[in-house]
Amino acid sequence: MEPSPLKKSDGEIILFYKVGPNPREWFGMYKTSNDNGATWSDSVHLPKGILGPIKNKAVQLRDGTILCPSSVEMPNGHWKVFIEKTDQHLNNWESIPVDTGSKFDVIQPSILFYGNKKLQILCRSKQGVVIQAKSNDNGRSWSLLSKTALLNPNSGTDAVTLKDGKQLIVYNPDMPGKNWWNGRATLRVAISTDGEKWEDILELEHGTKEEFSYPAIIQSTDGLIHITYTYDRKNIKHVVVRNNN
Numbered sequence: 001m002e003p004s005p006l007k008k009s010d011g012e013i014i015l016f017y018k019v020g021p022n023p024r025e026w027f028g029m030y031k032t033s034n035d036n037g038a039t040w041s042d043s044v045h046l047p048k049g050i051l052g053p054i055k056n057k058a059v060q061l062r063d064g065t066i067l068c069p070s071s072v073e074m075p076n077g078h079w080k081v082f083i084e085k086t087d088q089h090l091n092n093w094e095s096i097p098v099d100t101g102s103k104f105d106v107i108q109p110s111i112l113f114y115g116n117k118k119l120q121i122l123c124r125s126k127q128g129v130v131i132q133a134k135s136n137d138n139g140r141s142w143s144l145l146s147k148t149a150l151l152n153p154n155s156g157t158d159a160v161t162l163k164d165g166k167q168l169i170v171y172n173p174d175m176p177g178k179n180w181w182n183g184r185a186t187l188r189v190a191i192s193t194d195g196e197k198w199e200d201i202l203e204l205e206h207g208t209k210e211e212f213s214y215p216a217i218i219q220s221t222d223g224l225i226h227i228t229y230t231y232d233r234k235n236i237k238h239v240v241v242r243n244n245n
Contacts, residue, residue: 006058006066008088013037016052016068023073028052030090050084050093055214056110056158064088067139069121070095071107079105081123083139098133098142106131106145110159112167112195120167120195122159125152128175132195150190150198151175153183156214162243163219167192170215170227173200187212187229189241204229204239212237219243 006014013033020026028046033039046052053068060066068084083096098109098121106123113119119135121142130150134143150157150169153176159169169190174183185207190198204227205212215229225241 004053004055004057006053006060008060008066009064010088014058014066014090015040016046016058018051018054023054024075026051044090047093050095052084055108055156056216057218059111059113060088061138065138066090067111067119069109069111071109071123073107077105079107079126081106081109081121081133081145083109083111083121083142085139096139096142099145102145104131104145108156110157110169111139112159113161114195115165122148122150122157122169124154124156126154126176128152130157130169130171134195148196148198153177154180155184158215158217160217160219160225162225163223164243165193167195168217168225169198170204170217170229172213181211181213184211184213185209187215189217189227202241207232 004016016030018026028051029043031040051070054071056069058066058068066086070084071081073079081098085094105126109121109123117138119139121133123131125131130148130152131145132148133145151173153174155172157171172184173188177183187205188200189202190200192198210232213230217227219225223243227239231237
């Protein structure tokens, strides 16, 4: 199970999650709530071939369209990302490819907004850095994948567009190690205005052999920034940050 919630503009919460023994065999499900999570609908299967958001949250456009940042880990070891698009009632689904011929191995994208229909995805990769792609048409098509200046030791990230238009990412600033879990002892928050130049502004953890990983980040209606992440595979830590800008 890999839950990912979305609170729609009409107040309904959608909880997307996966069922299956591993990321190569799982399938997508969702439940909805109209009372802020006090009660939930029965489980609903997503259409065949649709997985829903992978790790990071879905987003909703002003016209009600929902975009799910998704990805697959293929049997041959290659990873690829794509965007799943649907209407606000989850009735009509479309899978939008992202640079299908790329040699980058990428999963678990997050979606950022820049106005004028411009979007950016930031992805976990096997190539030692966070990988990006951009869209100029609200996610209907995407650029080729390319490297950012952010390090990535094959670890999950999450990013969010703040109400003031600035971008935040939570990430492990290290290079890949011998094992897939290496490089996760430090966890930082970086900020950007354009998605190209990033500045570290907060160090959440600075360990040695510990693992601080799989972050999630949102901004609540009161302006506070909420970050959660696994704490050395033993617990979940929740950090609340005040946005002073």
